Amino acid sequence: MASNTTLSNARILVVDDEPDLRTLYELTLLREGYRVETAGNLAEALQHLGERRFDVVITDMRLPDGLGLELIQQLRAQQRPERCVVITAYGSAENAVESLKTGAFDYLTKPVDLKQFRSVIASAVQDPAPRPTAVGRAGSPLPESSDAVLQRLVGESDSMRRVKERIVKVARSMAPVLVHGESGTGKELVARAIHANSHRTGSAWVAVNCSAIPESLLEAEFFGSKKGAYTGSTQDRVGFFQAASGGTLFLDEIGDLPLSMQSKLLRAIQERCIRPIGSSQEEPVDVRIISATHKDLSLEVLAGRFRQDLYYRLDVIEIEIAPLRERREDLPALCQTLLRRIAFEAGIPVPTLSKAGLEQLSQDPLPGNVRELENLLQRAVALSDGDELQLELTARQPLTQDASFLDSGPTPLDDDQTTIPSDLQSHLDTQERDILIQALRETGFNRTAAAARLGLSQRQMGYRIARLNIVTPHSGELSDESL
Numbered sequence: 001m002a003s004n005t006t007l008s009n010a011r012i013l014v015v016d017d018e019p020d021l022r023t024l025y026e027l028t029l030l031r032e033g034y035r036v037e038t039a040g041n042l043a044e045a046l047q048h049l050g051e052r053r054f055d056v057v058i059t060d061m062r063l064p065d066g067l068g069l070e071l072i073q074q075l076r077a078q079q080r081p082e083r084c085v086v087i088t089a090y091g092s093a094e095n096a097v098e099s100l101k102t103g104a105f106d107y108l109t110k111p112v113d114l115k116q117f118r119s120v121i122a123s124a125v126q127d128p129a130p131r132p133t134a135v136g137r138a139g140s141p142l143p144e145s146s147d148a149v150l151q152r153l154v155g156e157s158d159s160m161r162r163v164k165e166r167i168v169k170v171a172r173s174m175a176p177v178l179v180h181g182e183s184g185t186g187k188e189l190v191a192r193a194i195h196a197n198s199h200r201t202g203s204a205w206v207a208v209n210c211s212a213i214p215e216s217l218l219e220a221e222f223f224g225s226k227k228g229a230y231t232g233s234t235q236d237r238v239g240f241f242q243a244a245s246g247g248t249l250f251l252d253e254i255g256d257l258p259l260s261m262q263s264k265l266l267r268a269i270q271e272r273c274i275r276p277i278g279s280s281q282e283e284p285v286d287v288r289i290i291s292a293t294h295k296d297l298s299l300e301v302l303a304g305r306f307r308q309d310l311y312y313r314l315d316v317i318e319i320e321i322a323p324l325r326e327r328r329e330d331l332p333a334l335c336q337t338l339l340r341r342i343a344f345e346a347g348i349p350v351p352t353l354s355k356a357g358l359e360q361l362s363q364d365p366l367p368g369n370v371r372e373l374e375n376l377l378q379r380a381v382a383l384s385d386g387d388e389l390q391l392e393l394t395a396r397q398p399l400t401q402d403a404s405f406l407d408s409g410p411t412p413l414d415d416d417q418t419t420i421p422s423d424l425q426s427h428l429d430t431q432e433r434d435i436l437i438q439a440l441r442e443t444g445f446n447r448t449a450a451a452a453r454l455g456l457s458q459r460q461m462g463y464r465i466a467r468l469n470i471v472t473p474h475s476g477e478l479s480d481e482s483l
């Protein structure tokens with residue numbers, strides 16, 4: 001029986017033309033304590049809906065007099081509050097994605113696994129408002145109020161307002177969201193706001209930086225492993241999917257996931273099951289996936305670096321965050337918030353930024369976006385000796401290319417583009433190393449500034465520096481000559 005009486009009072013409409021299945025769903029739901037009504041086709045369903053309000057409508061996709069999708073469309077058009085769960089035929093990914101795009105809360109694939117069925121319905125009937133008694137799990141922060149997280153997202157430009165509206169709109173469904181924007185634009189903050197505004201807010205939030213995990217460890221990190229699965233594994237290990245169970249899994253830098261892992265992720269999303277390494281058992285998983293990238297994934301698909309089917313699965317709802325240089329009207333509010341945060345952490349009075357300083361900032365391309373702005377202000381606060389902040393903007397060329405230039409074509413360092421390298425990986429590594437070193441030199445070995453110039457996050461920069469074995473003067477081991 002469902003443990004929460006308010007949830008078990010929920011009223012559910014089941015729409016399916018197969019009497020056996022209808023009865024199976026009905027009995028399963030009645031056993032959970034829900035109030036259930038059934039319909040065998042669209043017309044009957046609409047009749048029930050005309051008579052009363054339901055909490056959840058579960059509908060088969062194919063009905064004798066139309067599609068389950070039409071039911072969702074009608075409910076949305078009438079702005080009805082019912083959450084819809086669609087049951088689609090096995091292998092019809094298009095239908096599942098289409099129903100999520102139309103506004104379904106979630107979908108289930110035939111043959112329906114009853115455990116999964118119960119868990120999806122339990123999610124759908126939950127009160128969307130954050131539950132006051134909910135507590136964060138070990139390893140996940142206590143849930144923040146939905147408003148508090150949205151308010152942390154500073155900016156009232158048209159594009160920021162659209163982002164915030166979209167967050168609220170999509171938060172309540174299970175549909176995967178892809179957040180796209182340059183490095184430092186606030187993709188993780190947006191993903192967190194979606195989680196905080198969803199009914200999953202009391203459950204785990206697990207953020208994973210796909211570019212920071214070595215390829216050989218990815219499968220174990222994502223799906224976990226059983227004791228003895230490999231040398232040295234002395235106990236079962238929980239993967240990201242299990243850790244995020246009931247909550248949200250945020251896959252940052254999804255464009256950097258190697259192809260081999262992309263197919264495993266696709267399978268986990270499609271089947272909603274994972275198999276830990278060393279286990280013979282599949283485990284059902286209930287996670288909402290939000291992914292983020294600074295890359296244009298459609299170009300990555302064309303270049304053969306990203307699986308089209310996975311792209312299609314992840315990009316059900318897209319949220320685009322504009323770079324800071326395209327929403328300069330957000331700069332004053334952002335500076336104010338960031339300065340307040342910096343001053344609070346340093347335990348000092350909030351410094352002021354002069355009009356001239358703000359003007360200076362608004363002329364700067366700020367390729368590292370809000371993160372770069374944050375670092376810049378942090379440096380200014382640390383170096384200031386008076387009330388007014390002195391900004392140190394790095395002299396640089398106006399930004400003419402976005403960060404994806406590293407991946408999408410020859411760079412000026414390609415002096416011999418006609419020769420095909422015999423070892424592509426080491427050729428690319430050498431080029432990447434040269435670019436990184438050049439950026440580090442030109443920024444006085446300031447990793448943050450170099451990362452910002454290259455459109456990389458600090459984590460990505462750190463990972464690349466380690467991978468390519470670059471020793472910077474700050475590491476105190478070798479001098480400039482070693483570069």
Ligand SMILES: Nc1ncnc2c1ncn2[C@@H]1O[C@H](COP(=O)(O)OP(=O)(O)OP(=O)(O)O)[C@@H](O)[C@H]1O
Pocket residue numbers: 152153154155181182183184185186187188189190252292294334337370371374456457458
């Ligand atoms: N609109 C905003 N209002 C307030 N702070 C912001 C905003 N956007 C970004 N930030 C701050 O800027 C920093 C970078 O944000 P975040 O990590 O979310 O960016 P990102 O796009 O995920 O970066 P990356 O792609 O490099 O991982 C964080 O400290 C975040 O709090």
